[in-house]
Amino acid sequence: MAGSTIEKGVFGRLPDGRDVERIVLRGAGGFEARIITHGAVLQALIAPDAKGGHDDVVLGHDAFTGYLSERKFFGATVGRYANRIAKGQFSLDGETVQLAVNNGPNALHGGLDGFDRKLWEIVELDEGAAPAVTLAYTSPHRDENYPGRLDVRLTYRVTGPTELSLSMEARTDRPTIVNLTNHSFFNLEGATSGTSILDHRLTVAAEHFLAIDPTAIPLPEAPRRVAGTPFDFREPRPVGERIRQGDQQLQNGRGYDHTYCLGRDGKLALAARLEAPRSGRIMELFTDQPGLQVYSGNYLDGTVLGKGGKLIRQSDAMCLEPHIWPDAPNRPDFPSPRLDPGQVYRHHTVYRFAVRTS
Template sequence: MNTPSVPRVARSRFGVLPDGSEVERVVLQCDGGLEARIITYGASLQALLVPDVAGRRDDIVLGHDAFEGYLARRQFFGATVGRYANRIAGARFVLDGTEVQLAANNGPNALHGGLEGFDRRNWRIAGIEDGDRPAVTLAYTSANGEEGYPGALDVEVTWRLTGPMELSLDMTARADRPTVVNLTNHSFFNLAGACSGRNILDHHLTVAADHFLAIDAGAIPLSEPPSAVDGTPFDFRTGVEIGSRIRDDHPQLRVGRGYDHNFCLAPPRGEPRFAARLAAPTSGRVLELFTNQPGLQVYSGNFLDGSTAGKGGRLYRQSDAICLEPQAWPDTPNRPNFPTARLSPGEVYRHTTLYRFTHALHGAIGTQSAVELPGESGR
């Protein structure tokens, strides 16, 4: 007699929008203890439970315990961001000779999709898969002209547990006319635990990039070529404690109030490749990030100011978490020398990111060799 398999997927109501529509949560679990909780609002990663070196599970992403927190204030906790993540200068660009005017929501610029981006939409559940690789697929159709972007865009996001300690994120999009697309996930990671009371300044960060984009006061890339990380606080090629240089007197740390910059990764080759490694000495948790995207926005939680109460009633403050956001480079539609974000009819936008978790003993957290870097081809 066969023993019935234990369900690895659970689906329930998480909240209700003002119009009465239901926000659902889907929980994915695997034998290794990894557990991902995804809500339909913003196709967001609401919680991610990961065992530490001693086997204790903690939630390692910032957010809210109840839906009301997500609705009350827009802070992108765990959200799918689009139609264009990051900033577009002047909230405008020219596509095929026609000027496109977007909604400006970050001074004169467009940020993270505009006034009501993908993070503020209630996605529909398009499919759920149980078994050894449990998954949920969420879908959203962005209408032609939404936030000013041309073309109707059909988007699907699939969260899947691809191994005992691995979470994958696959995003696809198709358009009915030429447009631009740049999607990312905006999770705030703290590998000590979201309710640990610790910040991420003692985390060690590795980034596989030897160039980054310097920015102006509006966080728009300067017109100069990408800047070399060598000899700067932006050199994370061999793993550095985040807090060791975040307060150095460097003009780019002043203008960003910390790290809030795009790191230029190696050109995509189809399959995800190593982009970053984050390690916490207190928990022994190690996150390795692989992606097929050309850039990685590193954001050290600079604008968390203690005005938001999150999980466990904790007030979120500066450097309580770090975001590692694979994406196209900011302002790409206005920069012909940047990797393109254009999507034409008949093409499929594909974004894949893998979050792979391991453990390291305290003494081994900071001992790493150099990683493979993009070199000049990363420009």
């Protein structure tokens, strides 16, 4: 209803007849976050521009059929393990766990039927000055062969006039691994603008990144310094300025598809800043996670129809995914993704929007 900070309705229906709901959270001056229960997806994010207009700045689909037919992770909650695990295999307390291999020789984003394909339950709506929705999903023991039952809760909350906060928690009944993220594809000119993100100016608060092999698994070496490489975004640089340089790492990732090492020690801090030149939109991303995957949309190939009936092509959007480092279950030198009974996995990310004033 008019003036309400929360709206709930049916967005679509699964083949088994269950409803997929959509929750709209409203901030100030037209700012909106729209979340659907399938995949706990951020389906739309409406943000102001420098001229007083508003646009949706995340890629995805206008109707649920698009999410059901294409698994592209648009806006999805990814788990149990975001990013890649080499050969889909890791050891935990002497047991070798074999996961499904679904990305070349590796496991990616939770396997064949990850959290992005699950119907989450709405467990709480909080209407008021900071409107929020809390969703829950329970992953059973041996789901995608991961050990332990995992109880997950996540909350999307509008925490400022143009600020969206995402908080996630998980608990287990036996030792396991967990690494969750949101996989939104951002274009700050607008999801249907038809413009590339290559001229977006990006800043990443990291001195190091993880070099990868051609299958996107981190190399067996210490994190590399960004200084003197095309991966140095410590100062604002256009995403596309150096993306075609003859660098082996850019070749391995077909562009940027690398984890930046944040070293946050569990404290919320600025990780990245993205600015669009025409709309004047600015997004600052704060997180408490130790890594940020910067992905320049290299594998978007025009085979998927997105919002507004537009084909989604390479570099139409980019992802900034906060999470634990890839292949960490096999790398004792990396931040640990282990979760034991009695512990709580926590993840907090904030997306703060502003506009250029000069």
